[in-house]
Amino acid sequence: xxxxxxxxxxxxxxxxxxxxxxxxxxxxxxxxxxxxxxxxxxxxxxxxxxxxxxxxxxxxxxxxxxxxxxxxxxxxxxxxxxxxxxxxxxxxxxxxxxxxxxxxxxxxxxxxxxxxxxxxxxxxxxxxxxxxxx
Amino acid sequence: xxxxxxxxxxxxxxxxxxxxxxxxxxxxxxxxxxxxxxxxxxxxxxxxxxxxxxxxxxxxxxxxxxxxxxxxxxxxxxxxxxxxxxxxxxxxxxxxxxxxxxxxxxxxxxxxxxxxxxxxxxxxxxxxxxxxxx
Amino acid sequence: xxxxxxxxxxxxxxxxxxxxxxxxxxxxxxxxxxxxxxxxxxxxxxxxxxxxxxxxxxxxxxxxxxxxxxxxxxxxxxxxxxxxxxxxxxxxxxxxxxxxxxxxxxxxxxxxxxxxxxxxxxxxxxxxxxxxxx
Numbered sequence: 001x002x003x004x005x006x007x008x009x010x011x012x013x014x015x016x017x018x019x020x021x022x023x024x025x026x027x028x029x030x031x032x033x034x035x036x037x038x039x040x041x042x043x044x045x046x047x048x049x050x051x052x053x054x055x056x057x058x059x060x061x062x063x064x065x066x067x068x069x070x071x072x073x074x075x076x077x078x079x080x081x082x083x084x085x086x087x088x089x090x091x092x093x094x095x096x097x098x099x100x101x102x103x104x105x106x107x108x109x110x111x112x113x114x115x116x117x118x119x120x121x122x123x124x125x126x127x128x129x130x131x132x133x134x
Numbered sequence: 135x136x137x138x139x140x141x142x143x144x145x146x147x148x149x150x151x152x153x154x155x156x157x158x159x160x161x162x163x164x165x166x167x168x169x170x171x172x173x174x175x176x177x178x179x180x181x182x183x184x185x186x187x188x189x190x191x192x193x194x195x196x197x198x199x200x201x202x203x204x205x206x207x208x209x210x211x212x213x214x215x216x217x218x219x220x221x222x223x224x225x226x227x228x229x230x231x232x233x234x235x236x237x238x239x240x241x242x243x244x245x246x247x248x249x250x251x252x253x254x255x256x257x258x259x260x261x262x263x264x265x266x267x268x
Numbered sequence: 269x270x271x272x273x274x275x276x277x278x279x280x281x282x283x284x285x286x287x288x289x290x291x292x293x294x295x296x297x298x299x300x301x302x303x304x305x306x307x308x309x310x311x312x313x314x315x316x317x318x319x320x321x322x323x324x325x326x327x328x329x330x331x332x333x334x335x336x337x338x339x340x341x342x343x344x345x346x347x348x349x350x351x352x353x354x355x356x357x358x359x360x361x362x363x364x365x366x367x368x369x370x371x372x373x374x375x376x377x378x379x380x381x382x383x384x385x386x387x388x389x390x391x392x393x394x395x396x397x398x399x400x401x402x
Contacts, residue, residue: 001166001233001265032269034304034395036168036229040240042184048360049352050310055343056352062343063336063353068197075189075196084183084190085197092182092243093229095304095361097395099269104393106308109360125238127168127231127265131269131395135300135367135399170302170363174374176318202331209323209330218317218324219331226316226377227363259372261302261365261399 002027002126008118012065014047014057015113021096021126022103028128033098038125043083043117045090046124051110064089064116083116090114098128136161136260142252146199148181148191149247155230155260156237162262167232172259177217177251179224180258185244198223198250217250224248232262270295270394276386280333282315282325283381289364289394290371296396301366306393311351311385313358314392319378332357332384351384358382366396 002024006015017037025035037046050056064086074081094111097104105111113124136158140149151171159169171180184190198220208215228245231238239245247258270292274283285305293303305314318324332354342349362379365372373379381392 001231001238032395034397036231038229038231038238040238040243042182042190042240042242047356048310049356053344053346055345056310056349059342059344059349060353060356067201067335074193076187076193077189078187081190081193085194088181088183088194089223089357091225091228091359094359095229095306095363097269097304097306097393104269104306104308106310108310109308125231127166129168129263129265129397131397135365135372170365172363172365172372174372174377176316176324176374176376201335208327210321210327211323212321215324215327219328222315222317222328223357225359225362229363259365261300263302263397263399 003123006113006122008115008120011118012061013115016051016110017113018111021111024126025098025103025128030098030128030130031101033131034129035096035098036093036127037111038093041122043080043087044122045087045092045114046094047090047112047114048094048109050108052108080117086116137257140247140256142249142254145252146195147249150185150244151247152245155245158260159232159237159262164232164262164264165235167265168263169230169232170227170261171245172227175256177214177221178256179221179226179248180228181224181246181248182228182243184242186242214251220250271391274381274390276383276388279386280329281383284319284378285381286379289379292394293366293371293396298366298396298398299369301399302397303364303366304361304395305379306361309390311348311355312390313355313360313382314362315358315380315382316362316377318376320376348385354384
């Protein structure tokens, strides 16, 4: 398992972590397999989506905040119930194929750390699994 | 693959299954890897979120029921279209790192079986994958 | 990694790809493990849900379009911001147990390619991971 740090700057944001995941894949020396990216926090998530136009990230974050507003009739009193719910909807991990020793993302895909209760110092884990048969 | 049973008591609820998953990980004798938790039902899901304050679970279930109400203009006539849609949003599996022979969850994370069409007798599966290189 | 093609016929649709995934599992000759199904596109997703009643698929797609309408105050100007957001909510992969050499889906479960910006020629990848200990 390889752990990386990420510092988020605002309450809701998406941070491109593709380079760190690619580094973990390279260091694993696995040719064919799967990279699992995991966030050990309950008010954050991991998402794969378009990285070319930052407006796509803004649209995703904006829609999440419309579906799950900051303030509503939540029972949890720490002021971040919305962040827990967004985390539940987005999910805490992604699985990406490794092919020929590299992350096999689609042309437009990037891997994002999704912050829903920042700014904070966070981390995420990468585990690489080998699919080669012996 | 290790199969566990879970009995749900209400139509919508989240049942903490962390102990069972930890047991499967321990029995796998895997030191470094990934545990996949999978639900073979189409009106339930698996989620990781905060386990300390039960109000977080209530907020999550309440928001899901607001986004996807029990009754609406659904075509599916079995009365559980909402449960299928919630299952689609939450997802039928999670992947959790195994590190030093143990589930590597974050401080506040627990693994939940999410029931959307209970009460029922359900089950879930745990598969542990080894990340050690030979 | 095994890559499959799929041709989608409408803007929003779910295509049952269970047979292709089962074929990849069979060819992998893995007895116990996990099959990861991955979509390398940013306006599509992979979902497991009921395959018996097509109305369930229609209800899921209809609810997604109500939560994330085609037209709204999106910033992304390519006319498919809704598709990116739906992809973010549904997710780009699923993980299904392999048991006794076969996909271990629940009785009613099928694996679907979810198109949110069709019709298009698409593809998806299947990676099979071995859980047998040596």
